[in-house]
Amino acid sequence: xxxxxALLLLTSEVFLRNVKPAVLGPAPxxxxxxxxxxxxxxxxxxxxxxxxxxRRYQAWVAAGFAAAALWAALSRLGDPAVPLFSGAAxxxxxxxxxxxxxxxALLFSCIVAFSYLESLRATRGEFYALALxxxxxxxxxxxxxDLIVIFISLEVMSLAVYALCAYLRRGKRPxxxxxxxxxxxxxxxxxxxxxxxxxFGATGSTRLADVAAALRSGGPSGASALLYAAVAxxxxxxxxxxxxxxxxxxxxxxxxxxxAPVTGFMAAGVKAAAFATLVRILVSGFGDASTGPRGWRAxxxxxALLTMLFGNLLAxxxxxxxxxxxxxxxxxxxxxxxxxxxxxxxxxxxxATQGLLFYLASYAATVIGAFGVVAIIERRLAxxxxxxxxxxxxxxxxxxxxxxxxxxxxxVSLAGVPPTAGFMAKLTVFxxxxxxxxxxxxxxxxxxxxxxxxxxxxxxxxxxxxxxAKGEPVQGGRLLSAGLAIAGCALxxxxxxxxxxxxxxxxxxxxxxxxx
Numbered sequence: 218x219x220x221x222x223a224l225l226l227l228t229s230e231v232f233l234r235n236v237k238p239a240v241l242g243p244a245p246x247x248x249x250x251x252x253x254x255x256x257x258x259x260x261x262x263x264x265x266x267x268x269x270x271x272r273r274y275q276a277w278v279a280a281g282f283a284a285a286a287l288w289a290a291l292s293r294l295g296d297p298a299v300p301l302f303s304g305a306a307x308x309x310x311x312x313x314x315x316x317x318x319x320x321x322a323l324l325f326s327c328i329v330a331f332s333y334l335e336s337l338r339a340t341r342g343e344f345y346a347l348a349l350x351x352x353x354x355x356x357x358x359x360x361x362x363d364l365i366v367i368f369i370s371l372e373v374m375s376l377a378v379y380a381l382c383a384y385l386r387r388g389k390r391p392x393x394x395x396x397x398x399x400x401x402x403x404x405x406x407x408x409x410x411x412x413x414x415x416x417f418g419a420t421g422s423t424r425l426a427d428v429a430a431a432l433r434s435g436g437p438s439g440a441s442a443l444l445y446a447a448v449a450x451x452x453x454x455x456x457x458x459x460x461x462x463x464x465x466x467x468x469x470x471x472x473x474x475x476x477a478p479v480t481g482f483m484a485a486g487v488k489a490a491a492f493a494t495l496v497r498i499l500v501s502g503f504g505d506a507s508t509g510p511r512g513w514r515a516x517x518x519x520x521a522l523l524t525m526l527f528g529n530l531l532a533x534x535x536x537x538x539x540x541x542x543x544x545x546x547x548x549x550x551x552x553x554x555x556x557x558x559x560x561x562x563x564x565x566x567x568x569a570t571q572g573l574l575f576y577l578a579s580y581a582a583t584v585i586g587a588f589g590v591v592a593i594i595e596r597r598l599a600x601x602x603x604x605x606x607x608x609x610x611x612x613x614x615x616x617x618x619x620x621x622x623x624x625x626x627x628x629v630s631l632a633g634v635p636p637t638a639g640f641m642a643k644l645t646v647f648x649x650x651x652x653x654x655x656x657x658x659x660x661x662x663x664x665x666x667x668x669x670x671x672x673x674x675x676x677x678x679x680x681x682x683x684x685x686a687k688g689e690p691v692q693g694g695r696l697l698s699a700g701l702a703i704a705g706c707a708l709x710x711x712x713x714x715x716x717x718x719x720x721x722x723x724x725x726x727x728x729x730x731x732x733x
Contacts, residue, residue, distance in 0.1 A: 276331035276698075279345035280324055283352070287320035296728055297541040303364035304424065312360035312726035314574050315493040319359070319486045322581045323352040323701045329589040332699035333478050336596045337385070344384055348482065351377035359372035362501065364413040364423040365449075367494055371409070371458075373401050374490060378483055382475040394474025401457065401467045409454025411517035414449045416502075419443035426675055432503065435585035442562040448513050450505045452520075455498070466677035480539065481588030482702045484546050485581035491552055492577060496570075500560050514561035517554055518658060524551030525665040533674045536607050538591055541672055542546060542584070545631055547675035548669060549580055555662055556646045565652035572645035574719060579630070579638030579713050584708030589625040589699055590620055611675060612685025618702070623707050625677045630710050631667050633672040638713035645717075 261373045290313045298309035306312075327345060334344065354374030361367040379402070383395030417423050419441075432444060457464040499513050528548030535541040553576055554684040559569035594609060614621035630637035643666060650659040713720055 226706070241288060249468060275342045275345050276327055276334075279349055280327045283324040284319050284348060284355060285328060286352075286356075287317055287324060288321060290314075291723075294551040294723055301360065302363075302389045304426075305366045306360045306527050307362050308360055310729075311570065311725070312356075312493065312575070314611040314724050314727045315359035315489050315577065316356040318574075318578050318581050319352050320487070321578075322347060322482055322485040322585055324486075325582075325585045325589070325706060328702040329476035329481065329585070329592055329699045330476075332691035332697075333476065333596060335590045336630070344381070345383050347377045347384075350488060351381065351482075355486050355595070355652045358490045359493035361494065362425045362497060364416060364425070364498075367408060367498075368406070371494075372406065374487065378487060380481075381479045381483075382471060384479065384508060390474035391476070392438050394471045395469055396576050398471045401514045405436075405454050405457035405464070407435060408450050408457075409574045412450030412452075412678050414444050414590065415447035415450065421446065425497060426436075428451045429504060439545065444503070448499070449516065451498050452495065452513060452516060455491050455495040456520060458599040459488055459495065459553070460524075460547050461554060463521045464545065465528070465550075466526070468547055469540050469543045470544070473539045477539070477588045477592035480542075480673045480674065481585040481592075483647060484542075484584045484588070488546070488553075489577045489581060492557070492573065496557060496560060496573065500566075506562075513556055516654070517558040517561075521551050521558055521658060521663060524548065525553060525662055526551075529669045532669070535672065538607065538610065538676065539588075540592075541676075542587060542591075545669070545672075546584070547633070548665065549576075551665070552576065552643060552646055552662055555650050555655070555658055557650040558658065559646075559653040565649050567728040568645070568652060570722060571650035571724055572642070572649045574724050574727060575638075575645050575713070575717070576642040576722065579642040579710065582706045582709040582713070583627050583630045585635075586623060586710065587705045589706065590624045590627070592697055593620060593703075607676070607679050612681035613680045615685045621680045622701075623703050626674040626707050628676050632670050632713070634670075636711070636714045637715075638710045639713055641717040683707065 220385075280543055282429035288523065289359055292307075294310060294313055294317075298307050298425055299308055320580075327348060330344065330348075347376045351374050354370045354372075354377065355371040358367060358374055361370055379395050379399045382398055383391050385391045413423060420428050422428065422431075426457060428444070432441075433540075472484070475483065499517070505512060528544055528546075528551055532544035532548065534540050535544060556569050556576065559580040560566050560573075594613075610624075613624070626637065633639045635642045643662070647659040650656070650662070
C-alpha cells in the first residue's frame with residue numbers, strides 16, 4: 218500500500234513537471250516578458266503567465282496512504298501470524314505493532330512536513346514518495362525472518378532516508394548530513410552482510426528458523442564459532458542503525474543537518490524498525506546463543522551501559538536543541554537495549570517485549586512532536602538564523618503559549634517524568650530488567666535518567682523563565698497543519714501516560730510473539 222502511494226506521487230510529479238507545462242505553456246522568460254510589454258495608454262490586457270502547479274495535495278495523499286496503512290495494521294493486531302513470501306517474512310502481532318508505529322510516525326511527519334516545506338516553497342512529490350518508500354522498507358524490515366530479505370528491506374529504508382536528509386539543497390549542511398549518513402551506513406550494511414554470510418556458511422540457510430535449529434542441534438564442527446561471530450557482526454550492523462555507542466558518531470551531524478520533519482521521522486521510524494529486526498535476529502535466530510561468556514546478552518548489556526552513559530553525558534553541554542535531541546536519541550537507544558537484554562531470559566520475555574513496544578510507541582510520539590516544534594521555531598520565528606539554539610527559545614511562552622506547553626510536555630516525557638508516556642515506558646522496561654535478574658542494569662538506567670533531567674528541563678527553563686528573544690511572532694496560516702500534528706502527539710503522550718493499560722491490551726498478542 219505504501220509503495221503504491223509512493224508510485225502514485227511520483228507519477229503525479231512527472232505529470233506536473235512535464236505534461237502540465239506542455240499544456241499550459243512554459244512561464245515567460247525575460248525576453249518573452251519584454252515582448253509582452255504594452256505601450257503606454259494601451260487598453261489591452263497583459264497576458265498572464267501560467268501559475269505554478271499546486272502541489273499541496275501531495276502531502277494529504279501521502280497522509281491518506283499512511284492513515285490507511287495504519288488502520289490496516291491496527292485492525293489485524295489480534296489475528297494469528299501469517300507467513301509471507303514463502304516464509305521469508307511473517308505478519309504477526311509484533312510486526313503489526315511496529316508497522317503501526319511506523320505508519321503513525323509517517324502520518325504525523327507528513328503533516329508537519331506540509332507546513333515546513335510550504336514555508337520554504339520546496340514542496341515536491343518526490344519528498345512524500347521517498348517517505349512512503351522508506352516506511353514500506355521499515356514495515357517489511359520489522360516482519361522479515363530471512364537475512365536476505367532483512368538486507369533488502371534495510372537498503373530500501375536506508376536509501377530513501379539518505380535522499381530525504383539531502384532533500385533541501387540549500388547550503389552545505391543537508392548534503393553533508395546525507396553524505397556522512399550514506400558513507401557510515403554503507404559500512405554498517407557491509408558489516409551486517411558479512412555476518413549474514415557467516416551465518417549462511419555455518420548453517421547453509423539464511424532463514425532465522427534454520428539458524429536457530431542449527432544452534433539447538435550443535436551443527437557441524439566449527440559451526441558454533443562461526444555463528445557466534447555472525448551474531449556479533451549482525452548485532453554491530455544494527456547497533457549503527459539504532460545509534461548505540463560506539464556506533465553513534467553519525468547521529469549529531471545527521472540530526473542537525475537534516476530537515477526537522479525528516480529528523481523526527483528518522484528518529485522514530487528507523488529506530489522502531491531497527492530494534493524490531495534486532496530482536497527478531499537475536500531472539501528468534503540466536504536465542505540459544507544468548508547466555509554464557511560469548512552470548513549476545515553480555516554484548517547487549519555492555520552496549521546498553523555505554524549508550525545510556527555517553528548519550529546522557531554528551532547531551533548535557535549542547536546548546537543546539539537539535540543536537541541535544543540527537544544525543545538524547547542515543548541515550549534512549551540505551552534504554553531500549555535494556556529491554557532487548559531482558560528478552561534473553563525466557564521468563565520475563567513477554568513483559569520485556571511489551572515494554573519494548575510501549576517504549577517505541579511513546580518515544581515516536583514524543584520525538585516527532587518535539588521536532589515538529591523545532592521545525593516551527595526554525596522556519597517562522599526568524600531569530601537571527603539560529604532557530605534551534607537555546608537562546609531562540611527564550612520567552613517562547615510569551616510569544617506562543619501553545620508551542621511552549623507542547624515542547625515542555627515532550628521534554629518531561631523524554632526525561633521520564635509522570636504522568637507522561639516516557640515515565641511509563643521506562644517503568645515497564647526497568648521492571649522487566651529486574652524480573653530478568655538485571656537489577657544493576659536497571660539501577661544504572663535510573664541514575665542516567667536522573668542525569669538527563671538537567672538538559673531536558675533546561676529547555677523548559679528557557680521557554681518559561683528567560684526573557685523573550687527578539688524575533689517575529691509565530692503566525693498562523695500554514696502552521697495550522699503542524700500545530701494539529703503537534704497537538705495529536707501531545708495527546709498520545711498524555712494518553713499513554715495516564716492510560717497505559719489500553720496500549721498493553723492492544724499489544725497482548727504481540728507480547729507473546731517470542732514466547733511467554
